[in-house]
Amino acid sequence: MSEGVEWALHSCVNLAWSGPDRAVPAARLAAWHDLPPAYLNKQLQALARAGILTSTPGPRGGFRLTRPLDRITLMDVVAAVEGPEEAFRCAEIRQQGPGGGPAASYAAECAIAHAMGRAELAWRRELAARTLDEIRQQAEQQAPGAPERLRAWLEEAG
């Protein structure tokens, strides 16, 4: 999984902390955690394409959440950044070469693809059951001053 997943998840929480009325430029979000701005921008654009953020151009523009964190799941963000494809992609090698059997024997899904798909479903279910608002709450328990610090830093930056 790309490091962009961690960046995108933190950025969504940071956007919630920065407040619903403020659009935050990618460069500011990147500077807050010392990340490469161009690469973070790529992740933020992916979140915008997935409808999780909106992007406003211009000098006072930036990124903003389109909905509250309790309506964004970890799965939403992972799918936006990593794409919707399954991690295990069955190439149906069972049908290749002298080992390939009669066509009729492939009517049912390969047992390997089926089992790998079930495991991936369990992973997706966990991610889909967890909202970013739960993450935000836990983060605020650990670092109660974080939202206020971020807002003050953004004010200062202008």
Add this chain to the structure above:
Amino acid sequence: MSEGVEWALHSCVNLAWSGPDRAVPAARLAAWHDLPPAYLNKQLQALARAGILTSTPGPRGGFRLTRPLDRITLMDVVAAVEGPEEAFRCAEIRQQGPGGGPAASYAAECAIAHAMGRAELAWRRELAARTLDEIRQQAEQQAPGAPERLRAWLEEAG
């Protein structure tokens, strides 16, 4: 996930079908499903390092299972091929830049890393609960002639 996972899983089932007394060279296993032999050999070596296969050198050498399929899980094979690392690797970006808080606030695991780890655990649990013998049984229901065809083909090849 690399395509080597699919190859390694099928190869283990093929080795079970070829019988416990026969060592099968990587090139033969590769030819059965028309796979690139050098790259399959790399996966088989990884399975050997993980103790799932043994490799015997020499003209009558090859790969062999070290234990019955009901004692090899999907997780064993995936870990052997992909390595034991988690797919989501937390880089602790929360501690970086002006966004980093006081050191004490990082005593607890980041809520994002924790949630991502839980999902990955669900995935691993599914893979660990499924043995290759279940895969073999399902494959034989779909293609009852497969084990016999493989053995005949190996005999012919000498």
